[in-house]
Amino acid sequence: MKFAVFASGNGSNLQSIINAVKKGAIKAELALVLSDNPKAYALERAKAAEIKTLVVNPKDFTNPQSMDRQIVIYLKEAKIDFIVLAGYMRIITPFLIKQYERKVLNVHPSLLPAFKGRNSIKDAFTYGAKVTGVTIHYVDEQVDHGPIILQEGCKIYEKDTLESLEEKIHKIEHKIFPKAVALFADERLKISRRKVKILEADSKTTG
Numbered sequence: 520m521k522f523a524v525f526a527s528g529n530g531s532n533l534q535s536i537i538n539a540v541k542k543g544a545i546k547a548e549l550a551l552v553l554s555d556n557p558k559a560y561a562l563e564r565a566k567a568a569e570i571k572t573l574v575v576n577p578k579d580f581t582n583p584q585s586m587d588r589q590i591v592i593y594l595k596e597a598k599i600d601f602i603v604l605a606g607y608m609r610i611i612t613p614f615l616i617k618q619y620e621r622k623v624l625n626v627h628p629s630l631l632p633a634f635k636g637r638n639s640i641k642d643a644f645t646y647g648a649k650v651t652g653v654t655i656h657y658v659d660e661q662v663d664h665g666p667i668i669l670q671e672g673c674k675i676y677e678k679d680t681l682e683s684l685e686e687k688i689h690k691i692e693h694k695i696f697p698k699a700v701a702l703f704a705d706e707r708l709k710i711s712r713r714k715v716k717i718l719e720a721d722s723k724t725t726g
């Protein structure tokens with residue numbers, strides 16, 4: 520299987536996925552890194568790993584639909600089987616989701632359904648939550664909503680600062696996101712309604 524990672528910024532999650540592919544933990548080819556931001560450091564990381572990059576700039580399109588139509592053309596050209604959103608700061612349109620139904624994975628820095636949206640780490644911190652964490656989920660047509668693949672929590676202690684919490688969250692992301700991608704690539708995820716069952720390593724044909 521071939522997959523693409525979409526990233527808009529630093530790309531530390533992309534890096535964790537690149538490393539897992541290199542180690543053989545993810546048994547799929549990372550064939551493309553796509554960004555909506557020409558300045559994304561994620562693009563440098565991809566180039567350093569000799570992965571094909573593509574910048575699709577929203578400024579070149581009149582609306583999100585036309586941008587996603589172009590993206591789908593690129594993805595089909597590259598024979599991409601599934602998509603990993605790793606800090607992609609755009610909402611992908613129903614058109615793209617339909618083309619890749621149940622084939623788009625996302626990382627979200629909170630325990631969904633708590634703290635949806637763009638500033639989840641800060642929101643959990645300022646809300647005074649005692650526990651937060653990371654969710655890896657399928658993308659569907661509602662924001663931060665699709666079936667949950669993996670979640671891991673962490674405590675927010677009184678001594679924590681926003682920075683120390685961010686650090687903890689990223690550490691969890693870098694651990695569980697590559698794991699979820701590997702499970703997907705190994706076809707070990709079975710969805711029934713909202714529930715995602717993780718099949719044993721040797722039971723995917725019978726599960």
Ligand code: GRF
Pocket residue numbers: 526527528529530531532533605606607626627628689692
């Ligand atoms: C991550 O915290 C991710 O959960 C959120 O955006 C951040 C991206 O970080 N959606 P990076 O670009 O992978 O370093």
